[in-house]
Amino acid sequence: xxxxxxxxAGIQTPNPFxxxxxxxxxxxxxxxxxxxxxxxxxxxxxxxxxxxxVNTASRYGAISYKGLRVAGFNNxxxxxxxxxxxxxxxxxxxxxxxxxxxxxxxxxxxxxxDSWKNILRRVEGTNAxxxxxxxxxxxxxxxxxxxxxxxxxxDYVEMVTRWCKQHTRMPVIVKLTPNVTSILPPAxxxxxxGADALSLINTINSIVSIDLDLMAPEPTVDGKGTHxxxxxxxxxxxxxxxxxEIARDPDCHNIPVSAIGGIETWxxxxxxxxLGARSxxxxxxxxxxxxxxxxxxxxxxxxxxEKSRYDRIEDFRGRAxxxxxDWQHLNLNYKTVAEIDxxxxxKCGLCHIVCEDTSHQAVAALRNDGRRRYQVIESExxxxxxxxxxxxxxxxxxxxxxxTGKPALDWTxxxxxxxxxxxx
Amino acid sequence: MxxxxxxxxxxxxxxxxxxxxxxxxxxxxDIHPPLAREQALVEANRCYFCYxxxxxxxxxTGIDIPGFIKKIATDNxxxxxxxxxEANIFGGACARVCPTEILCEGACVRAxxxxxxxxxxxxxxxxxxxxxxxxxxxxxxGAPTGxxxxxxxxxxxxxxxxxxxxxxxxxxxxxxxxxxxxxxxxYGVAEYKVPDRFARRxxxxxxxIGGIEAxxxxxxxxxxxxxxxxxxxxxxxxxxGLAGVKALECEGESLPGVANxxxxxxxxxxxxxxxxxxxxxxxxxxGGGNTAIDxxxxxxxxxxxxxxxxxxxxxxxxxxxxHEQEFAQVNGVTIRHWAxxxxxxxxxxxxxxxxxxTTRIEEGKLVGTGAAFSLPxxxxxxxxxxxxxxxxxxxxxxxxxxLRHGKIEVxxxxxxxxxxxxxxxxxxxxxLDLTVEAVEQGKRAAHSIDAALKG
Numbered sequence: 001x002x003x004x005x006x007x008x009a010g011i012q013t014p015n016p017f018x019x020x021x022x023x024x025x026x027x028x029x030x031x032x033x034x035x036x037x038x039x040x041x042x043x044x045x046x047x048x049x050x051x052x053x054v055n056t057a058s059r060y061g062a063i064s065y066k067g068l069r070v071a072g073f074n075n076x077x078x079x080x081x082x083x084x085x086x087x088x089x090x091x092x093x094x095x096x097x098x099x100x101x102x103x104x105x106x107x108x109x110x111x112x113x114d115s116w117k118n119i120l121r122r123v124e125g126t127n128a129x130x131x132x133x134x135x136x137x138x139x140x141x142x143x144x145x146x147x148x149x150x151x152x153x154x155d156y157v158e159m160v161t162r163w164c165k166q167h168t169r170m171p172v173i174v175k176l177t178p179n180v181t182s183i184l185p186p187a188x189x190x191x192x193x194g195a196d197a198l199s200l201i202n203t204i205n206s207i208v209s210i211d212l213d214l215m216a217p218e219p220t221v222d223g224k225g226t227h228x229x230x231x232x233x234x235x236x237x238x239x240x241x242x243x244x245e246i247a248r249d250p251d252c253h254n255i256p257v258s259a260i261g262g263i264e265t266w267x268x269x270x271x272x273x274x275l276g277a278r279s280x281x282x283x284x285x286x287x288x289x290x291x292x293x294x295x296x297x298x299x300x301x302x303x304x305x306e307k308s309r310y311d312r313i314e315d316f317r318g319r320a321x322x323x324x325x326d327w328q329h330l331n332l333n334y335k336t337v338a339e340i341d342x343x344x345x346x347k348c349g350l351c352h353i354v355c356e357d358t359s360h361q362a363v364a365a366l367r368n369d370g371r372r373r374y375q376v377i378e379s380e381x382x383x384x385x386x387x388x389x390x391x392x393x394x395x396x397x398x399x400x401x402x403x404t405g406k407p408a409l410d411w412t413x414x415x416x417x418x419x420x421x422x423x424x
Numbered sequence: 425m426x427x428x429x430x431x432x433x434x435x436x437x438x439x440x441x442x443x444x445x446x447x448x449x450x451x452x453x454d455i456h457p458p459l460a461r462e463q464a465l466v467e468a469n470r471c472y473f474c475y476x477x478x479x480x481x482x483x484x485t486g487i488d489i490p491g492f493i494k495k496i497a498t499d500n501x502x503x504x505x506x507x508x509x510e511a512n513i514f515g516g517a518c519a520r521v522c523p524t525e526i527l528c529e530g531a532c533v534r535a536x537x538x539x540x541x542x543x544x545x546x547x548x549x550x551x552x553x554x555x556x557x558x559x560x561x562x563x564x565x566g567a568p569t570g571x572x573x574x575x576x577x578x579x580x581x582x583x584x585x586x587x588x589x590x591x592x593x594x595x596x597x598x599x600x601x602x603x604x605x606x607x608x609x610x611y612g613v614a615e616y617k618v619p620d621r622f623a624r625r626x627x628x629x630x631x632x633i634g635g636i637e638a639x640x641x642x643x644x645x646x647x648x649x650x651x652x653x654x655x656x657x658x659x660x661x662x663x664x665g666l667a668g669v670k671a672l673e674c675e676g677e678s679l680p681g682v683a684n685x686x687x688x689x690x691x692x693x694x695x696x697x698x699x700x701x702x703x704x705x706x707x708x709x710x711g712g713g714n715t716a717i718d719x720x721x722x723x724x725x726x727x728x729x730x731x732x733x734x735x736x737x738x739x740x741x742x743x744x745x746x747h748e749q750e751f752a753q754v755n756g757v758t759i760r761h762w763a764x765x766x767x768x769x770x771x772x773x774x775x776x777x778x779x780x781x782t783t784r785i786e787e788g789k790l791v792g793t794g795a796a797f798s799l800p801x802x803x804x805x806x807x808x809x810x811x812x813x814x815x816x817x818x819x820x821x822x823x824x825x826x827l828r829h830g831k832i833e834v835x836x837x838x839x840x841x842x843x844x845x846x847x848x849x850x851x852x853x854x855x856l857d858l859t860v861e862a863v864e865q866g867k868r869a870a871h872s873i874d875a876a877l878k879g
Binding site for chain 1: 465466469472473474475476477478497533534536537
């Protein structure tokens with residue numbers, strides 16, 4: 001029997017699927033609907049100091065890709081625009097009614113110790129399970145010295161984390177911004193400051209599109225627009241990379257991570273867990289389809305774990321980390337060539353034209369008695385995979401390993417590397 | 425609803441107004457309504473943008489199909505429409521009447537992959553409709569060459585040729601035997617394929633380029649002669665289609681109530697009010713091509729109770745595509761295969777029944793089995809094919825103009841065997857007599873004429 005329950009830095013939840021701090025978690029009404037749908041936890045939309053901030057109309061931009069809506073999503077909404085006490089009262093009542101689900105409170109206040117101390121004291125009164133420090137929000141709040149403006153300066157991350165650890169008994173999760181050249185300095189700073197856990201990634205600086213009639217960015221607010229935070233399926237690769245960096249880092253690899261970034265399915269979640277995540281947070285997918293998507297996330301993950309003979313998430317968590325390496329350690333003597341299954345081929349010719357125009361001229365376009373045939377020229381094929389990716393037929397093009405008869409050899413020892421390590 | 429006609433004790437049951445007035449508009453409305461933008465985008469985005477795309481090869485006019493579909497996907501609808509019309513000025517009609525299932529859509533790689541090709545015809549309509557709706561013509565005439573060309577026949581072949589000639593700077597005169605230009609699009613295909621006077625709008629669009637004079641009611645051999653046209657013009661293009669209808673060659677063929685399908689369709693297409701067009705209660709259609717399907721379905725949609733289409737061979741031998749056959753069946757037409765007419769029987773001087781003998785293939789030949797059946801009929805339509813009537817060409821005086829299989833012989837540039845005379849469309853001995861082929865042949869003849877005149 002598969003058990004999806006987790007213990008995340010002391011926070012117990014029946015499953016690892018949490019809602020990220022965002023519009024879906026702004027009010028008790030929404031959060032309770034989410035819990036009824038089966039979500040394991042929710043990070044309450046970020047609280048700040050009174051008076052509340054003011055939001056704009058509109059707030060969202062989206063990328064539609066070839067008819068697929070919301071492939072990427074962007075927002076310029078700020079933190080909660082409701083009075084602090086209203087939120088605290090609702091958090092208290094939700095936690096009372098849903099004791100087994102995690103209610104974590106996201107926080108963002110000015111960079112002074114008193115501000116953090118005061119708000120932490122008030123949040124403790126709610127019996128929330130923990131706090132998440134919002135060091136990531138890239139728009140609006142960062143102009144006021146909060147959010148990403150803190151997250152981009154490791155010294156501030158460490159300082160604020162330390163204050164929070166001093167002033168609360170609750171677990172402190174530090175939410176990181178991806179708007180940095182390397183995720184490691186802020187992640188290490190959070191660890192150094194005593195964080196109980198990390199969550200990442202927050203949204204990415206972005207302008208989703210320009211309205212060519214208005215000549216203004218979208219979303220457009222009375223003729224003008226501003227950059228917002230990018231999220232949704234399009235950002236998952238960026239998030240996976242940052243999760244992997246943290247999982248591989250000696251200073252960070254033991255700290256619990258709650259992964260965020262384009263997670264929409266159980267498979268997305270499993271991938272982040274394979275890179276070490278203990279819980280995952282979701283926002284865009286819920287904002288696209290509603291809370292019921294958690295049903296298949298739970299069911300799909302359970303069935304996959306059962307099939308793979310994993311009883312608990314801990315059984316496979318982090319298993320992919322050891323296979324994430326630096327480029328220089330990849331085996332340069334490993335060869336593959338593309339193979340086209342002629343029975344599956346529908347003759348679209350994309351494999352040929354992309355190889356011909358943009359790669360290695362390794363797929364021939366032939367006509368046999370007028371019939372099209374696309375054939376790999378193995379001697380020219382470098383095994384790059386491009387044809388496999390553009391082929392619209394699943395399984396038609398596969399990459400076949402070729403036995404070179406040569407031992408594994410990476411760049412560190414390769415003769416072409418002037419800085420190679422001498423062979424023993 | 426079928427209204428109960430007056431009770432008749434003898435004679436055929438042929439009346440007009442079988443349906444409630446509102447049903448006519450419904451029954452003859454567009455069978456494939458235009459795609460909305462969202463639908464078009466979803467469909468366009470299904471296209472793989474193939475290299476060496478099989479659909480292009482399957483299109484007789486060689487339209488850059490992936491190219492125009494890509495433009496639809498980027499909301500460059502005008503660019504898409506122009507890409508189509510550059511190759512095929514009848515892109516609008518072809519979007520509606522092409523048997524796409526045996527052409528572009530039949531070749532679509534998605535058909536091979538999942539049996540669900542891109543709806544190329546409907547996308548083509550989506551792209552061309554806005555251009556045909558524009559007030560101004562999108563193509564410019566070339567610098568005047570001073571050459572004058574006579575085009576005989578104002579159907580797809582003739583008008584495609586005329587339009588391309590005008591684009592190349594020539595002056596064109598079109599001679600059309602019927603009152604209106606448009607050919608089969610105007611007179612010959614089912615109303616619901618080209619409703620709302622589409623054929624007329626398209627003709628107006630094509631003539632919009634300028635430099636094309638249209639002479640209606642001018643029949644070759646009656647009002648104009650080929651000899652005269654050759655004298656008066658620098659070149660002549662013949663695109664007069666097929667004026668003859670093949671005979672059943674069975675007893676009773678000339679009885680009242682027996683008609684050519686093409687004539688009745690022409691009458692239907694020209695009717696101001698379909699409620700006033702008489703139609704039989706029991707209709708028998710003999711033939712297996714698209715005209716047979718068009719007459720069968722249209723008489724059903726006019727309110728005929730029983731429409732039976734009888735074809736002498738099996739379904740796979742029918743000229744009508746399987747898609748067309750299914751369409752007839754969905755419309756309540758009964759299709760009977762493997763039977764040939766042996767006699768049309770009269771009562772009170774009017775056809776009353778059609779008698780058939782069942783057939784089979786014996787040693788590669790179609791033979792009667794001896795078994796017969798009779799279908800009661802108020803109307804019998806002949807739709808076993810059309811034929812070319814060469815008389816207007818006065819071939820006896822132009823012995824150099826050769827025919828092949830009863831049609832005009834042309835070379836690969838659509839030159840006839842008479843100097844200065846080109847031909848294309850159904851009247852030449854090439855292709856399957858499809859609209860899209862006629863358009864291509866007219867276009868290619870225009871380039872050949874242009875080269876000859878400039879050379």
